[in-house]
Amino acid sequence: MTEATMTNEVVEKTGVDRKVPDQTVGNVYVDEPRMTSRAVDVYYGDKQAIDGVTLDIGAQEVISFIGPSGCGKSTFLRCLNRMNDTIDICRVTGEIALDGQNIYDPSIDVVPLRARVGMVFQKPNPFPKSIYDNIAYGPRIHGLATDKVDLDNIVEESLTKAGLWEEVKDRLEQPGTGLSGGQQQRLCIARAMAVSPEVILMDEPCSALDPIATAKVEELIHELREQYTIVIVTHSMQQAARVSNRTAYFHLGKLVEVGETKQIFTNPTHELTQDYITGRFG
Amino acid sequence: MNTHASAASATEVVQQGLDKRYSAESRFKIYGILGISIAMVFLFILMFSILSTGIPAFSKSKILLPFYMDPEVINVEDLADPAAARKINLRKIVNDSKAAFFGATERADKRQLEEVVSTLAQLEVLEHIRANPEDVGQTVELWVTADDEAGRWYKGEVDETLPENRRPLNDQQIEWLKRLTAEERVKTTFNDTFFQGGDSRNPEQAGILAALKGSFLTLIVTLGLSFPVGVAAAVYLEEFAPKNRFTDLVEVNINNLAAVPSIIFGLLGLAVFLNIFGMPRSAPVVGGLVLTLMTLPTIIISSRAALRAVPPSIKDAALGLGASPMQTVFHHVVPLALPGMLTGTIIGLAQALGETAPLLMIGMVAFIVDVPQGFTDASSVLPVQIYLWSDSAERAFVEKTSGGIIVLLMFLIAMNAMAVLLRKKFERRW
Numbered sequence: 001m002t003e004a005t006m007t008n009e010v011v012e013k014t015g016v017d018r019k020v021p022d023q024t025v026g027n028v029y030v031d032e033p034r035m036t037s038r039a040v041d042v043y044y045g046d047k048q049a050i051d052g053v054t055l056d057i058g059a060q061e062v063i064s065f066i067g068p069s070g071c072g073k074s075t076f077l078r079c080l081n082r083m084n085d086t087i088d089i090c091r092v093t094g095e096i097a098l099d100g101q102n103i104y105d106p107s108i109d110v111v112p113l114r115a116r117v118g119m120v121f122q123k124p125n126p127f128p129k130s131i132y133d134n135i136a137y138g139p140r141i142h143g144l145a146t147d148k149v150d151l152d153n154i155v156e157e158s159l160t161k162a163g164l165w166e167e168v169k170d171r172l173e174q175p176g177t178g179l180s181g182g183q184q185q186r187l188c189i190a191r192a193m194a195v196s197p198e199v200i201l202m203d204e205p206c207s208a209l210d211p212i213a214t215a216k217v218e219e220l221i222h223e224l225r226e227q228y229t230i231v232i233v234t235h236s237m238q239q240a241a242r243v244s245n246r247t248a249y250f251h252l253g254k255l256v257e258v259g260e261t262k263q264i265f266t267n268p269t270h271e272l273t274q275d276y277i278t279g280r281f282g
Numbered sequence: 283m284n285t286h287a288s289a290a291s292a293t294e295v296v297q298q299g300l301d302k303r304y305s306a307e308s309r310f311k312i313y314g315i316l317g318i319s320i321a322m323v324f325l326f327i328l329m330f331s332i333l334s335t336g337i338p339a340f341s342k343s344k345i346l347l348p349f350y351m352d353p354e355v356i357n358v359e360d361l362a363d364p365a366a367a368r369k370i371n372l373r374k375i376v377n378d379s380k381a382a383f384f385g386a387t388e389r390a391d392k393r394q395l396e397e398v399v400s401t402l403a404q405l406e407v408l409e410h411i412r413a414n415p416e417d418v419g420q421t422v423e424l425w426v427t428a429d430d431e432a433g434r435w436y437k438g439e440v441d442e443t444l445p446e447n448r449r450p451l452n453d454q455q456i457e458w459l460k461r462l463t464a465e466e467r468v469k470t471t472f473n474d475t476f477f478q479g480g481d482s483r484n485p486e487q488a489g490i491l492a493a494l495k496g497s498f499l500t501l502i503v504t505l506g507l508s509f510p511v512g513v514a515a516a517v518y519l520e521e522f523a524p525k526n527r528f529t530d531l532v533e534v535n536i537n538n539l540a541a542v543p544s545i546i547f548g549l550l551g552l553a554v555f556l557n558i559f560g561m562p563r564s565a566p567v568v569g570g571l572v573l574t575l576m577t578l579p580t581i582i583i584s585s586r587a588a589l590r591a592v593p594p595s596i597k598d599a600a601l602g603l604g605a606s607p608m609q610t611v612f613h614h615v616v617p618l619a620l621p622g623m624l625t626g627t628i629i630g631l632a633q634a635l636g637e638t639a640p641l642l643m644i645g646m647v648a649f650i651v652d653v654p655q656g657f658t659d660a661s662s663v664l665p666v667q668i669y670l671w672s673d674s675a676e677r678a679f680v681e682k683t684s685g686g687i688i689v690l691l692m693f694l695i696a697m698n699a700m701a702v703l704l705r706k707k708f709e710r711r712w
């Protein structure tokens with residue numbers, strides 16, 4: 001959908017011309033930020049996909065990104081662990097810092113960065129290897145386990161945290177791709193956790209799952225908030241309401257509004273947020 | 283109501299169109315079956331003609347003759363030493379013995395006997411007498427190889443209704459051959475000489491082993507060079523190389539190289555490997571180098587296609603965990619692409635196996651009698667050997683030609699079977 005039709009649609013459905021604000025509504029700052037983003041712009045070639053996003057992500061919080069599709073949620077999420085580096089035409093400006101350190105600084109190595117900021121993708125993507133090897137891969141390449149026993153412990157611990165241990169403990173040697181979709185996604189979450197990241201990014205982790213599997217993953221996110229900072233992109237407002245404590249609403253590449261999840265869903269300030277929440281477009 | 287009526291008519295319309303759709307489908311199926319049948323018929327004709335002419339190449343006729351081991355000709359002391367043994371006048375032993383057996387006294391008759399007993403008999407007699415020196419001075423009955431024309435007569439391939447001057451065997455010779463049959467002095471055995479030696483002017487002595495080994499050595503060189511180089515080039519171009527004008531140019535050139543006629547690579551090999559680097563002529567190592575140049579584009583193109591077919595989500599997963607680009611490629615992408623790469627390699631090697639033209643340029647068309655022992659020995663390859671035999675005058679080389687083709691096909695089948703096995707091993711269906 002192009003920018004023009006998108007704006008037209010807004011006008012049509014609401015009858016009022018609502019401009020995307022230049023200034024984000026709500027408090028983008030937090031007291032103890034784990035990650036900070038300042039005036040981040042992202043371009044795909046000549047096309048700007050993210051426009052001046054400033055946002056803090058607090059330690060031990062679950063923040064959800066919502067917004068109509070194509071508004072740049074995934075793009076912004078992928079900036080947080082520099083996964084956008086893999087796209088040749090993608091260019092990021094502005095500053096994103098993890099624990100006060102600019103991750104786009106030339107001296108920063110993306111390999112350790114991605115170990116600290118893990119990622120779970122929209123479609124479950126286990127390696128075509130055994131369940132055990134799926135989990136053990138990260139610790140192996142980063143040299144996190146001293147010996148086999150240590151590695152076994154990491155695998156068990158990660159699978160337990162992901163609530164998958166009881167289901168797979170007798171078939172660790174079987175292929176990870178043989179699991180059901182929901183199990184595969186939890187396997188991917190366990191895989192991300194096995195390298196002990198500080199932040200876990202999730203890009204619509206439940207969009208390919210059935211409601212029961214979705215409930216399990218949400219439950220898991222709920223438990224993980226104690227130990228990790230979680231950023232979750234979702235197209236389901238119910239999900240955002242259930243799992244996150246802060247919510248950021250994106251529209252056409254801009255961060256329109258951010259606030260406590262409860263406030264965003266019960267009392268949004270900006271009209272665009274209101275329209276989206278009330279389902280007038282999306 | 284309205285919607286109901288239109289729904290009913292829609293069903294009718296669908297029904298009417300259905301017959302047409304089904305008949306189109308069955309027509310298409312018939313075309314397909316027809317196409318496959320035609321292909322199968324031609325394949326069958328090909329296989330039948332090759333097998334029916336080639337199978338006799340795998341058997342040979344042997345005849346039982348008494349040989350007088352003349353002590354005046356054979357010196358017992360000479361037998362222990364191979365060099366001295368080779369100097370023994372075995373021709374006289376064989377000629378005298380067979381003349382005596384058939385009662386040939388005239389010079390002309392004796393010459394006619396050459397189409398009955400092969401010159402291989404001399405070697406067979408030598409082998410026997412060296413193993414049993416106590417037989418010197420005795421007359422021993424020995425099974426010796428029949429001449430190629432006699433062999434063809436025993437296999438029923440000589441047309442006796444032709445006038446005498448137009449057939450390879452005259453009445454006298456056929457008389458002798460019939461006498462041998464009547465006395466049960468003829469048997470058909472497996473033709474081990476075909477698998478033991480190199481080329482020869484005598485059809486019954488010509489073997490495929492030299493060419494087979496030449497092909498094998500050449501392909502080893504080709505595989506050993508083209509697989510690692512091709513895969514490395516493909517991985518670099520697909521996963522690491524920046525996308526710019528230069529890499530585009532490289533890509534276009536690789537695609538063009540795949541279409542270059544193979545004889546050009548032969549000329550290149552002649553100019554570069556032989557004339558500039560002074561490598562040996564007719565050697566498998568040079569043949570392998572030339573065929574490597576020829577197969578590289580095929581391997582690179584198919585390997586790149588295999589790499590491109592690996593789902594990007596797997597790459598994302600590895601990169602997202604903090605694997606370096608190198609680790610991502612070698613831990614995940616290459617293993618998944620390996621079956622496809624192997625398929626491309628085998629296709630390239632199969633092409634290389636059947637290639638003649640570029641090898642002619644570097645002298646692999648020579649008359650090779652000895653089985654090559656290493657990569658630098660002069661040798662021939664299967665297709666060149668087949669070509670040489672097909673060009674020979676003697677009738678018996680016709681069956682050698684087909685026999686050679688059968689061996690070539692077997693080689694090909696063995697190679698493909700190996701590829702299938704390897705692919706099975708590396709393929710991950712999950």
Ligand SMILES: Nc1ncnc2c1ncn2[C@@H]1O[C@H](COP(=O)(O)OP(=O)(O)O)[C@@H](O)[C@H]1O
Pocket residue numbers: 044049067068069070071072073074075076087
């Ligand atoms: N790899 C890419 N190349 C070019 N444009 C892209 C790429 N990925 C996303 N975009 C564009 O960037 C914008 C934001 O996309 P995305 O971040 O995927 O949106 P969301 O996740 O919110 O649906 C879209 O207009 C999309 O077309």
Ligand SMILES: [Mg+2]
Pocket residue numbers: 073074075203
């Ligand atoms: Mg998205």
